[in-house]
Amino acid sequence: xxxxxxxxxxxxxxxxxxxxxxxxxxxxxxxxxxxxxxxxxxxxxxxxxxxxxxxxxxxxxxxxxxxxxxxxxxxxxxxxxxxxxxxxxxxxxxxxxxxxxxxxxxxxxxxxxxxxxxxxxxxxxxxxxxxxxxxxxxxxxxxxxxxxxxxxxxxxxxxxxxxxxxxxxxxxxxxxxxxxxxxxxxxxxxxxxxxxxxxxxxxxxxxxxxxxxxxxxxxxxxxxxxxxxxxxxxxxxxxxxxxxxxxxxxxxxxxxxxxxxxxxxxx
Numbered sequence: 136x137x138x139x140x141x142x143x144x145x146x147x148x149x150x151x152x153x154x155x156x157x158x159x160x161x162x163x164x165x166x167x168x169x170x171x172x173x174x175x176x177x178x179x180x181x182x183x184x185x186x187x188x189x190x191x192x193x194x195x196x197x198x199x200x201x202x203x204x205x206x207x208x209x210x211x212x213x214x215x216x217x218x219x220x221x222x223x224x225x226x227x228x229x230x231x232x233x234x235x236x237x238x239x240x241x242x243x244x245x246x247x248x249x250x251x252x253x254x255x256x257x258x259x260x261x262x263x264x265x266x267x268x269x270x271x272x273x274x275x276x277x278x279x280x281x282x283x284x285x286x287x288x289x290x291x292x293x294x295x296x297x298x299x300x301x302x303x304x305x306x307x308x309x310x311x312x313x314x315x316x317x318x319x320x321x322x323x324x325x326x327x328x329x330x331x332x333x334x335x336x337x338x339x340x341x342x343x344x345x346x347x348x349x350x351x352x353x354x355x356x357x358x359x360x361x362x363x364x365x366x367x368x369x370x371x372x373x374x375x376x377x378x379x380x381x382x383x384x385x386x387x388x389x390x391x392x393x394x395x396x397x398x399x400x401x402x
Contacts, residue, residue: 156204158183158185165178165193172207172208175211176192176210176211176212179191179211180213184220188220188222188223188226194230199218205234208235216237217243221249225250226369232257232260232282233283236279239257239262242255246261251274251276258278259292260282260283260286260287260290261293266292266295270300277291279296279304279307287315288315293315294332297312305345306335306340306341309344316348323353323354327349327355327357329361330345330346330348331349332362334365334376335364335365339368339369339371342365342373346362346365346379350378350381350382359388362388362392363391366380366392367395376392380392
């Protein structure tokens with residue numbers, strides 16, 4: 136194989152370009168050909184960071200094209216992926232977030248913040264149980280933001296965000312649920328359960344946002360959830376709960392709510 140003839144193997148077993156011209160030849164092959172996976176794995180493990188990153192970009196293109204088996208592509212990624220360059224690690228973390236089946240072990244604290252953040256984002260959708268470990272951490276809260284809605288829903292991370300004690304994370308759950316309902320990614324009964332959990336929580340801002348979502352047309356035909364606790368909460372929450380009852384045509388619960396002392400003055 137031409138590539139293997141144009142290289143030398145160091146003590147570590149990794150790929151080392153013999154000359155500048157041989158490196159250029161390898162880069163050309165990565166840019167213009169579909170390399171065998173064994174060869175791709177050799178390049179990904181290269182001690183030459185430029186070649187390793189070029190190989191990672193080659194892998195990314197093939198993964199997104201969808202012609203290779205994802206598990207076979209993932210198997211070419213070095214086990215010691217945290218030793219790769221920062222930009223290569225971020226690329227692999229992004230691919231894992233997109234669905235490349237990489238096994239993500241504990242993310243080392245020694246990594247640069249942006250690299251660690253990229254791995255944590257992928258880790259949360261691959262293993263939502265990790266959320267409990269990072270929920271109180273600023274980096275963990277940032278990692279939960281702006282994730283692919285489809286992955287958040289499929290992984291069950293949505294329910295973990297909804298049950299959080301953090302108002303910001305519960306508001307994030309409302310956003311994910313609303314987008315999931317809008318895009319047809321979240322079944323309405325499950326969406327109602329998630330929003331109902333938040334509506335009955337202790338965070339007025341999050342509860343208000345969840346109740347507003349529960350009053351929208353997507354919920355037409357679903358049984359109205361029990362909102363007695365929300366009707367007895369702070370006025371801003373109670374008002375939104377009454378609006379849900381009206382939107383759902385829940386006559387008897389609405390009558391009882393309007394009869395509650397002090398609530399009538401706010402609706």
